[in-house]
Amino acid sequence: MKYETVIGLEVHVELATKSKIFCSCSAEFGGEQNDHVCPACAGMPGMLPIVNKKVVDLGMTAGMMLNCDINRVTTFDKKSYYYPDLPNAYQTTQWFSPICVNGRVDIETSNGPKSIRIKQIHMEEDAGKLVHDDWSDTTLVDFNRTSVPLIEIVSQPDISSAEEAIAYLERLRDLLRFAKVSDCRWEQGSMRCDVNLSIRPEGSDVLGVRTEMKNMNSLSAITRAIKYEVARHTRALETGSEELVQETRRWDDNEGKSYAMRNKETAGDYRYFPDPNVMPVVIDDEWFDRIEKSLPELPEVKRAKYIDELGLSEYDADILADSRALCDVFDAAYAVCGNAKETANWIITECMQVLNKKKMTADMLAINGTSLGQLIKLVMEDKVSRPNAKRILASLFDKDIADVEEFAKQSGFIVSNDTSFIENIVKEVIAGDPKSVADFKGGKEKALMALFGKCMKQLKGNANPQVLREILIAEINKI
Amino acid sequence: MDIKTLERLQKLNQLNLTEEETDTLLGFFETAEKDAEILSTVNTENVERMVYVMPMTNIIREDIAKKLFTRDQLQEQAPEAMDGYWQVPRTVD
Numbered sequence: 001m002k003y004e005t006v007i008g009l010e011v012h013v014e015l016a017t018k019s020k021i022f023c024s025c026s027a028e029f030g031g032e033q034n035d036h037v038c039p040a041c042a043g044m045p046g047m048l049p050i051v052n053k054k055v056v057d058l059g060m061t062a063g064m065m066l067n068c069d070i071n072r073v074t075t076f077d078k079k080s081y082y083y084p085d086l087p088n089a090y091q092t093t094q095w096f097s098p099i100c101v102n103g104r105v106d107i108e109t110s111n112g113p114k115s116i117r118i119k120q121i122h123m124e125e126d127a128g129k130l131v132h133d134d135w136s137d138t139t140l141v142d143f144n145r146t147s148v149p150l151i152e153i154v155s156q157p158d159i160s161s162a163e164e165a166i167a168y169l170e171r172l173r174d175l176l177r178f179a180k181v182s183d184c185r186w187e188q189g190s191m192r193c194d195v196n197l198s199i200r201p202e203g204s205d206v207l208g209v210r211t212e213m214k215n216m217n218s219l220s221a222i223t224r225a226i227k228y229e230v231a232r233h234t235r236a237l238e239t240g241s242e243e244l245v246q247e248t249r250r251w252d253d254n255e256g257k258s259y260a261m262r263n264k265e266t267a268g269d270y271r272y273f274p275d276p277n278v279m280p281v282v283i284d285d286e287w288f289d290r291i292e293k294s295l296p297e298l299p300e301v302k303r304a305k306y307i308d309e310l311g312l313s314e315y316d317a318d319i320l321a322d323s324r325a326l327c328d329v330f331d332a333a334y335a336v337c338g339n340a341k342e343t344a345n346w347i348i349t350e351c352m353q354v355l356n357k358k359k360m361t362a363d364m365l366a367i368n369g370t371s372l373g374q375l376i377k378l379v380m381e382d383k384v385s386r387p388n389a390k391r392i393l394a395s396l397f398d399k400d401i402a403d404v405e406e407f408a409k410q411s412g413f414i415v416s417n418d419t420s421f422i423e424n425i426v427k428e429v430i431a432g433d434p435k436s437v438a439d440f441k442g443g444k445e446k447a448l449m450a451l452f453g454k455c456m457k458q459l460k461g462n463a464n465p466q467v468l469r470e471i472l473i474a475e476i477n478k479i
Numbered sequence: 480m481d482i483k484t485l486e487r488l489q490k491l492n493q494l495n496l497t498e499e500e501t502d503t504l505l506g507f508f509e510t511a512e513k514d515a516e517i518l519s520t521v522n523t524e525n526v527e528r529m530v531y532v533m534p535m536t537n538i539i540r541e542d543i544a545k546k547l548f549t550r551d552q553l554q555e556q557a558p559e560a561m562d563g564y565w566q567v568p569r570t571v572d
Binding site for chain 1: 538
C-alpha cells in the first residue's frame with residue numbers, strides 16, 4: 001500500500017525586542033545566570049505583567065508578512081504547566097484570541113508552487129533554562145530566558161515531505177528576518193520547531209496516529225527526523241512491528257533515532273483559562289495602519305528590482321536581497337551616489353570585510369547608508385582615494401558621520417588638486433632616489449612603480465593616481 | 480470530582496497528597512460542585528463572560544530594558560541557591 005505523509009509544524013520564534021514580554025528585564029541572549037531577572041519574571045507573588053508594545057508590533061508584522069487576519073482584540077491566557085523553568089507554574093500565552101489567524105506561506109517545491117496554510121500565530125513567554133547538577137543531585141534554574149517574547153506560528157497539516165518542511169521553514173525565516181521580527185538563529189535557539197507527523201493511506205482523508213518531536217533546532221536534524229519517523233510509521237503499519245501511539249518523542253541526532261518521551265497532554269490538560277492580570281490589547285486603525293505601512297518589500301521583489309531596474313548582476317542581487325540590513329544600507333547609499341554597481345561593490349566587498357573582521361553577520365550591518373553614499377560619491381568624484389575611503393568606512397562602523405566630506409577634510413583625506421604641491425613632492429622623491437630614476441630610464445617599468453609608491457606615501461594617498469603618474473613621468477623626462 | 484480525576488490532577492500538578500488530604504479535597508469539591516450547580520440555574524443568556532474586573536485595555540509599555548534588581552537581592556529569600564542559580568529538587572522529565 002502507498003502512504004502519504006502529513007506534517008504540521010509549530011515554529012517558535014524569539015522576537016527582536018530589547019526587553020521581555022511582561023517586564024522590563026533585558027531580553028538579550030546569554031549573560032550571567034539570572035542576571036536578566038526581576039520579581040515579575042521570577043514569578044514572585046503579587047507581581048503584575050505589563051505587555052511590551054513592541055511584542056504586539058512584531059506579532060502583527062509577522063502576521064501581515066504571512067498573509068494572516070489580525071485579531072483587533074487579542075487576549076492572553078494561562079496555560080497550566082508545572083515545571084521549574086516556569087516559575088508561575090503556568091505559561092502566559094494566547095489560546096482564545098491569538099493575535100493572528102488564517103494565514104498562508106507560499107513555497108516552491110520540486111513539484112511546483114504550493115501554499116502552506118497558517119492556522120494561527122500567538123504571542124507568549126519563553127521558559128527558563130534548567131541545569132542538572134550531578135554533584136549536588138539537584139536542578140539549577142536560570143530565569144534569564146523566562147518571559148523572553150516568542151511568537152508561535154502554527155501551520156495546518158499541509159506539509160507532505162521533509163523537502164516541503166525545509167522549504168517552508170526557509171521561507172518563514174527569510175520573511176521574518178526581512179521584516180526584522182527576529183534574527184531567527186537556529187544555533188542560538190531563537191528559532192525552534194516542533195514537528196507533528198502522521199501517515200495515512202494515499203488518498204485517505206482520515207488522519208493517522210500523530211507523533212510530535214519537540215524543540216528541533218536545525219534544518220538538517222529536522223530533515224533526518226522526518227525521514228526516520230516516516231520510515232518508522234510505515235514499518236509499523238505494514239509489518240505491525242510496533243503499535244503507534246499519540247506521543248511526544250525526542251530526536252537524538254547523534255544516534256539518528258527518536259525515543260518516546262511522554263503521552264501528549266491534550267489541550268484540556270493544560271487547563272487554559274483567561275489571564276485576568278493581562279488586560280486585552282485592542283488594535284485600533286491607527287496602530288494597524290502604522291504596522292502595515294512599515295512592512296518591507298518582499299526579498300524577491302527587491303531582488304527583481306535590483307536586477308531589472310538597477311542593472312545589478314544576479315549574484316550581487318542575491319547577496320543584497322538575502323538581508324534586510326544590506327538592502328536598507330544599499331537603498332540609502334544608492335539614493336545619494338546614484339551608482340548601483342559601485343554601491344553593491346562597496347557593500348558586498350568592503351563592508352562585508354569589516355563585518356567579518358568584527359565577527360558579525362550581514363544582518364548586523366548598521367552603518368548609515370546615506371553616509372556610505374556620500375563616501376562612494378567622493379571616491380567617484382576622485383575627491384578621496386580608495387585606500388583612504390576604506391579608512392573612512394572603518395570610521396562609519398564606529399560612529400555616525402553626517403557630513404562625510406567634512407570628516408574627510410578634517411582627517412586629511414581629501415585628494416589634493418594642487419598640482420604644484422604634487423610636483424614639489426615628486427621632485428623631492430626623484431632627487432632622493434636617483435637609482436630608480438636611472439632604472440626607469442633604462443627600461444625598467446617597475447622602477448616607476450617604486451617612485452610612484454614613495455610619492456603616494458608622502459602625499460598620504462591624497463592624489464589622483466592618474467595625475468600623479470603623469471607628473472612623475474613628466475618630471476623624470478625633464479632629467 | 481471522583482478519585483480518578485483527583486489523581487490525574489495530582490499528577491499534572493506534581494502533588495503528593497495523603498489519604499486524609501485526598502478525602503478533605505473530595506469533600507471540598509463536592510461542596511463546590513453543589514454551589515456551582517446552584518449558580519448554573521441563573522439565566523446567563525446574552526450575558527457576556529466577565530474575565531476582567533476593570534474595563535481596561537492596552538495596559539502596555541514601551542520596549543525599554545531596565546535593570547531594577549540585582550541577582551543577590553532577588554535570591555535573598557530563595558530557599559536554596561547555588562552559584563547564582565535557584566536550586567530545586569532534581570527535575571528531569
